[in-house]
Amino acid sequence: MSKRRITILPGDGIGPEVTHEARLLLEEIAEALGEQWTLDEALVGGAAYDATGSPLPDETVALCKASDAVLLGAVGGPKWDHLPGSTRPEAGLLGIRKQLGVFANLRPIKTWPGLLLASPLKPELLSGVDMVIVRELTGGLYFGQPKKRVEDGAAVVDTLYYTRGEIERVVRQAFMIAQGRRKKLTSVDKANVLESSRLWREVVNDLAPEYPDVEVEHILVDSAAMQLIQRPNQFDVVVTENMFGDILSDEAAVLTGSIGMLPSASIGLDGPGLYEPVHGSAPDITGKGIANPLASFLSVAMLLRHSLHLDEVATQVEDAVLSVIESGCRTRDLAGPGEEWLGTKEISSRVRSDVRG
């Protein structure tokens, strides 16, 4: 029996609503295991800015670093859109990623049999869709310097910078994940234009012999944007740099029909992982009790598996979400026209009671 510390960062918008349910789930799991877990909460994003003037207060960073894992809700909202870059809620999110060194963002994308109708794609394209996008998360255009106005404000520069080591560590993660799956790795770059992509491709090819059981392919980012829609089931593990990963993982996310069902995990070499639903803070539905907590539950499942090594419980949570969906329960975002749906708390209790057994 061990003492686990998890820091919860509710953030903004529907963040607090969904992490509240996730917290209940974590408490019930700890109790069922007969363990004592410490669940702390801390401020991030707009909520942190409002309370402290910073979107990422030092205490938040300290608490996260002292934890086994961090669960985040969502950050941002129109309320803070006028702020300069450095104090915007997003700076809190980018800051905590960088501080925790979570360079690999894992985004599993799977179609749910019960939800095929909600997808914009024709159902025949959806069968067998089951991929993980591994996005580099702490380098590239997001962090490279210089990143500023130049020539007295007449021009501007952002910098896409990567060290070979930064590329290597995320590509290794992707190879290892592929080994535990269908053993296919698709590396996405723009090697016909970008020097950084040429190094990226070189690193993938250099590492490939160490993972002889994994089949490797390289595709260009523009082609990837097409193929994700045309034949999404051809992908197993996809690895790409930060900006491409941001775009492609969101594109892939909508194929499943609901972004309200998609979790993510951001992990480093050691230290706590950061887990967050893929959906945003959804200011338009905040406080209405209708947010879908399932992406945060599935993020909890990833947290249990990757940071707490509780694989069995992780699977229990995933199975519970699946069975509640298969039983026909829907949240508002999942419901078809005229279909009935449950509020945040109702669907949360169904899933949690299923987990309890």
Add this chain to the structure above:
Amino acid sequence: MSKRRITILPGDGIGPEVTHEARLLLEEIAEALGEQWTLDEALVGGAAYDATGSPLPDETVALCKASDAVLLGAVGGPKWDHLPGSTRPEAGLLGIRKQLGVFANLRPIKTWPGLLLASPLKPELLSGVDMVIVRELTGGLYFGQPKKRVEDGAAVVDTLYYTRGEIERVVRQAFMIAQGRRKKLTSVDKANVLESSRLWREVVNDLAPEYPDVEVEHILVDSAAMQLIQRPNQFDVVVTENMFGDILSDEAAVLTGSIGMLPSASIGLDGPGLYEPVHGSAPDITGKGIANPLASFLSVAMLLRHSLHLDEVATQVEDAVLSVIESGCRTRDLAGPGEEWLGTKEISSRVRSDVRG
């Protein structure tokens, strides 16, 4: 009656096959108008590299600059993939864009009633899809310096650089195009992360008062990647920087069901425009007589409209393509399983005879 000069750059793969048909179309149009047009051909891409050692020989540049318009087929292929960046076929394409100063790449995307079944999207999402993506084409990550290995090869840098002027001119183009259409402009950026996007957004907002009849919205690139799939008919004119435009325009391209039908125009302030099908060189079907020439015909239509100001003939070409498709003719890429289809030359004659009336 005027003397027009058009330079044709067949390029690689199926490029020569489709531009051959486009040339016939241009010759027939000149004849019907009773005009004498000069149609020159020049080398670009891998074909140019093989013949001269350079993917963009000086004579090609000179000929293009002396023309009213340039029609390009496609460049690239596995044969040249081992070459270093500067002599790859793509360098020829990037070079001619830069040399001609064609900073605005226009990509119209429309669904064809006869082809709805070929789309990966559910038909109900496709009705009313009719947008133009305006992609900045001669700046950003594609051309910014430095763009090289650094730290003795241990790291690499690409540079996303824009001057205010470069942003202004392409955004103005987009505003003007919107004025001639449904008067809605969507500017796509990543202003929550990139300094260049914050300047981009500022420029759009600064120019907006000059186009009071155009409604402006800003969306983030990751959100755009989702919305293109979820609600493609919400877009009228979309404007974005080079790299985002490359990804999003290809994503949008597949929505219509065939990239074999999509033209593009790249234009500058004055000087010749560059017209090319969106599809690539398709090495796998090269020389088989089955390439779809319709995207090159529709590129000719854009050339007639934008560079030769022959709006009426342009519309005739577009109508001819539409009516051949509506009459049920298909090329191999458009045909459903078991459906009959026509080769390159057969569908080309149908369309051209329809143009001749």
